[in-house]
Amino acid sequence: MTTREFDGIRLERVREFVWEMPREGDMRVPARVLASEALLDEIGEDKTLQQLQNATHLPGITGHAICMPDGHQGYGFPVGGVGATDVEEGCISPGSVGYDINCGVRMMKTNLTYAGVQGHGEELVEAMFANVPSGLGGGGIVESGIDTVEAVLSRGVDWALEEGWAVEDDLTHCEDEGRRPDADPSAVSRKAKDRGKNQLGSLGSGNHFLEVQRVTDVYRDDVAGAYGLEPDQVVVLIHCGSRGLGHQTCTDYLRKIEKRHGDLLADLPDKELAAAPAGSELAEEYYGAMCACINFAWVNRQLIMHRVRQVFERIFDRSWEAMDMHLLYDVAHNIAKKELHTVQGEERELYVHRKGATRAFPAGHPEVPAAYRDVGQPIIIPGSMGAGSYVLRGGEASMDLTFGSTAHGAGRLMSRTQAKQEFWGETVQDELREQNQVYVKAQSGATVAEEAPGVYKDVDEVVRVSDALGIGDKVARTYPICNIKG
Amino acid sequence: MSYELRPHTADVAVAATGADLGETFAAVADGLAAATCDEIPATGERFSLTVRAEGLEALLFDYLDQLIYERDVRGVLPVANEASVHESDGEWVVEASARGVPFADVTARDVKAVTYSEMRVEETGERWEAYVVLDV
Numbered sequence: 001m002t003t004r005e006f007d008g009i010r011l012e013r014v015r016e017f018v019w020e021m022p023r024e025g026d027m028r029v030p031a032r033v034l035a036s037e038a039l040l041d042e043i044g045e046d047k048t049l050q051q052l053q054n055a056t057h058l059p060g061i062t063g064h065a066i067c068m069p070d071g072h073q074g075y076g077f078p079v080g081g082v083g084a085t086d087v088e089e090g091c092i093s094p095g096s097v098g099y100d101i102n103c104g105v106r107m108m109k110t111n112l113t114y115a116g117v118q119g120h121g122e123e124l125v126e127a128m129f130a131n132v133p134s135g136l137g138g139g140g141i142v143e144s145g146i147d148t149v150e151a152v153l154s155r156g157v158d159w160a161l162e163e164g165w166a167v168e169d170d171l172t173h174c175e176d177e178g179r180r181p182d183a184d185p186s187a188v189s190r191k192a193k194d195r196g197k198n199q200l201g202s203l204g205s206g207n208h209f210l211e212v213q214r215v216t217d218v219y220r221d222d223v224a225g226a227y228g229l230e231p232d233q234v235v236v237l238i239h240c241g242s243r244g245l246g247h248q249t250c251t252d253y254l255r256k257i258e259k260r261h262g263d264l265l266a267d268l269p270d271k272e273l274a275a276a277p278a279g280s281e282l283a284e285e286y287y288g289a290m291c292a293c294i295n296f297a298w299v300n301r302q303l304i305m306h307r308v309r310q311v312f313e314r315i316f317d318r319s320w321e322a323m324d325m326h327l328l329y330d331v332a333h334n335i336a337k338k339e340l341h342t343v344q345g346e347e348r349e350l351y352v353h354r355k356g357a358t359r360a361f362p363a364g365h366p367e368v369p370a371a372y373r374d375v376g377q378p379i380i381i382p383g384s385m386g387a388g389s390y391v392l393r394g395g396e397a398s399m400d401l402t403f404g405s406t407a408h409g410a411g412r413l414m415s416r417t418q419a420k421q422e423f424w425g426e427t428v429q430d431e432l433r434e435q436n437q438v439y440v441k442a443q444s445g446a447t448v449a450e451e452a453p454g455v456y457k458d459v460d461e462v463v464r465v466s467d468a469l470g471i472g473d474k475v476a477r478t479y480p481i482c483n484i485k486g
Numbered sequence: 487m488s489y490e491l492r493p494h495t496a497d498v499a500v501a502a503t504g505a506d507l508g509e510t511f512a513a514v515a516d517g518l519a520a521a522t523c524d525e526i527p528a529t530g531e532r533f534s535l536t537v538r539a540e541g542l543e544a545l546l547f548d549y550l551d552q553l554i555y556e557r558d559v560r561g562v563l564p565v566a567n568e569a570s571v572h573e574s575d576g577e578w579v580v581e582a583s584a585r586g587v588p589f590a591d592v593t594a595r596d597v598k599a600v601t602y603s604e605m606r607v608e609e610t611g612e613r614w615e616a617y618v619v620l621d622v
Contacts, residue, residue, distance in 0.1 A: 046495045048495075072495045072496060073494070073495040073496065074496055074497075074603075075497070075601040075602075075603030075604075075619055075621065076601075076602075076603060079496055098621075099598050099599040099601075099621045100598060100621075135593075135594065135595060135596070136522065136557075136563075136589060136592075136594040136595055136596045137561055137589030137590075137594070191555055194555075194558075194559050195555065195558040195559060198558075198561075199558070204596050204598075205595035205596040206595065206596060206598070206622050244554075244558045244598075247554075247598045247599040247621070248551075248555065248599075250599065251551050251599050251600070254602070255544070255547070255548070258544070259540070270602075270603065271602035271603075271605075272601055272602050272603045274602075412495050412496050413495075414495075415493030415494055415495055415498075416493075416494075416497070416498055416622060417491050417492065417493045417494075417498065418493050443593055443594075443595065444524075444593045444594070444595055446524055446595070447595050486595060486596060
């Protein structure tokens with residue numbers, strides 16, 4: 001048997017791209033890493049594997065704690081981590097969802113071609129930058145009061161539809177039709193709502209971005225046809241989350257859990273894994289609050305998408321409907337959801353924590369929107385500014401291997417502090433424009449340096465592993481035309 | 487008092503040191519500002535805050551969380567932090583102030599939250615040290 005060892009943590013090769021960390025000590029289940037040798041070498045360089053091992057200590061964790069091919073060190077649970085816990089006997093863990101609740105990606109299609117937007121790259125980037133709030137303190141598309149925030153938390157994209165920021169078609173192409181029925185706005189603190197008030201419809205900063213892209217390759221004609229994607233088509237990618245409101249909600253519940261369930265926390269190897277026992281008052285409250293934050297994030301991305309439609313209308317001088325600017329899909333990659341899964345022949349309800357991992361339900365699954373049920377759920381994997389992004393579809397093997405999940409991006413390789421030493425923002429911008437014909441505009445040059453293409457893993461390799469394992473199958477590749485960041 | 491930004495694959499860590507707890511807490515808070523913004527102008531009014539918690543690490547966590555909250559709600563970047571820490575009736579208290587630089591005066595990026603990951607607050611000989619990972 002092939003084995004690899006990183007800092008005293010041993011992994012056994014189960015089969016190609018599947019590595020198992022055997023159960024030992026206080027681990028409740030074994031862990032698995034889904035990676036090629038090259039990706040595993042990178043995963044082994046930081047504390048990802050230690051954090052994955054720590055995650056196996058969560059009460060009621062089932063099957064394996066799993067690290068996706070793009071996994072890297074986070075806090076508590078690793079980024080790229082999937083952990084399913086029993087809804088009745090397990091726990092729900094805010095730290096295993098992450099601070100940016102429902103950070104995610106949506107892709108909007110257009111009927112424009114690359115040739116049709118060439119020459120507009122700079123104009124597009126300037127107009128998007130001027131019209132979509134980004135960075136710290138950039139405000140939001142909607143200046144809202146507490147009442148508006150509560151309506152958004154409660155009704156999600158239904159609120160946007162009522163207010164004229166969405167059309168019916170946007171809802172039918174979003175998970176849960178853009179509204180989590182379990183949302184409980186009263187479980188979100190006033191502090192969190194105050195932070196959300198002036199951030200509704202804003203990108204934020206860090207790795208969040210808005211990008212106009214072109215489809216470069218199609219790998220599965222039938223699925224691409226069902227998704228409405230074809231080579232040379234222009235699409236728009238939006239990556240952001242629930243902003244300060246979500247960050248505050250995670251922070252609030254970490255502290256509440258620490259105070260009320262200190263005994264459980266004392267048994268966990270990392271405080272950031274803080275978990276509320278299933279069935280406890282705090283577990284119910286957190287689930288309601290998290291679902292409300294999911295709604296907020298969906299509306300956030302919806303408002304940005306709608307604003308981009310207006311920007312395109314001005315630049316291309318026709319209505320967004322005439323440009324077929326329709327939502328392909330919206331995926332969440334920081335979330336925990338109650339889902340039914342078959343474990344050792346038995347159907348069980350589980351909280352599936354996906355922290356930097358994307359749901360990847362296959363064709364035929366009842367929770368895939370009707371529009372895509374025959375071909376499988378669309379998955380959007382954003383790459384860096386200088387690399388491609390991918391559209392996948394939920395693979396047949398995902399339910400057995402990963403609780404219906406796959407990767408969420410390229411995954412970081414280099415720290416932000418090191419990135420700023422190695423790259424200079426303006427140089428990165430110039431190179432992307434001159435060598436790759438990609439226009440980039442950001443609030444700060446430091447952000448561009450921190451997000452330089454060289455700080456990320458090879459997204460092609462991440463997607464190759466996902467496709468080969470059958471958890472997320474390659475459908476199409478896209479490449480940036482222009483990008484704005486906070 | 488002093489701080490250093492330390493590498494972390496996805497986020498940013500702050501390592502700080504001071505002659506006492508207050509100086510150390512304020513140095514971490516200055517590290518939070520440095521993780522947000524490279525160049526800090528001299529503008530802005532000072533404001534005060536008091537935070538209480540059940541332990542020292544919890545106090546540092548809540549203090550930084552409160553600064554992030556004040557940042558978003560006041561629309562200012564808290565810099566030039568000053569703090570004093572004491573224990574009273576089994577509770578830890580930080581009394582602090584900061585100069586709030588208006589967002590309009592800085593090019594800043596968002597630090598999302600403070601984390602407990604790898605957090606340390608320790609006395610080493612004559613000085614105090616703290617280490618905090620921030621979610622960026």
